[in-house]
Amino acid sequence: MQMGRTGFIDLEKHFAFYGAYHSNPVNILIHTLFVWPIFFTSLILFYFTPSIYDLPPIGFIPSALNHALVLNFGFVFALMYALFYVLLDKKAGSLAALICMVCWVGASYIAVRLGYSLAWKVVLAAQLICWTGQFLGHGVFEKRAPALLDNLAQAFLMAPFFVLLEVLQTVFGYEPYPGFLATVRAKIDTEIKDWQERKMKKIS
Template structure:
């Protein structure tokens, strides 16, 4: 059964889906959203720690990684908490991906150093955001959701992309009938948006 209010997954996913109904735009978001998360965490690796604690160093597979409990860690923790609150199974997978991104981005940032890491991360951001804007402008023909809802665009997009991929490749849905209900809401929102555009142009 769906949740209500802030954690109404049907409502939020339908809002996202109304901006991502074109298959090519959907593919471009699947391709670029998580790399944006990864490269953002590289940039945030160099922010100061939030707590007066020593860095967490460990060596998986013989590689030394210094983990800093900074704003990147905090944002990842908040995001993971939201994802799990929305749906335990897909949310846990998204939280695990978040954790893997944090650890691996910390390793990459530590190995590259401040100057090179920033150049690589900024280049990745430019490529990924350009790809997404092309997806919206050329294929979706609708402005991205970030212009209407920053919460959706930055915090929830990685989870929704994962949920979309799980549906597409595994047939997963948080509960029976979820995708049917979401699609009905998506169709309604797109119809309403097109009607508003027609009024503006007439």
């Protein structure tokens, strides 16, 4: 049973909100494929923001990677997501946090290799492909507008963790705590039913 999780770190609330917009298996698969690449390519572009602090060289890390590790908005962005996920759930959140920071390291290295003039073109192309895929997933399969149209911040924050939890649940049967899936599924079903009723009222 979930204890002491309310408001900003209420995992049930966040997961149910996002899950209500992603109940179709094909749409979930599309998001699983495209959400983390959006996060990763955003970090590539964020690498070119002003530096907050230059890390000193780390002996066992290759010099090219040492040069890439700059504490800038990209680092802050990745760290913000990482801390949020750990607060939501220690186990899966720690894994998500690790992925966030690995993405920051990898994106920083790629950004240095590409340079700004090429990096923004690569990021633009990747983002267009990923966002187009997700909007098609909603329009063709989910038949519901994306969550970001109703709650932009919550949708962006939850998307990477949602798809990771979906994978962990599907492959390993993972639950943050006993009864989580049943509770969230009931909330999702209720929200979808309410949305369908509101939709029918607008049509009538």
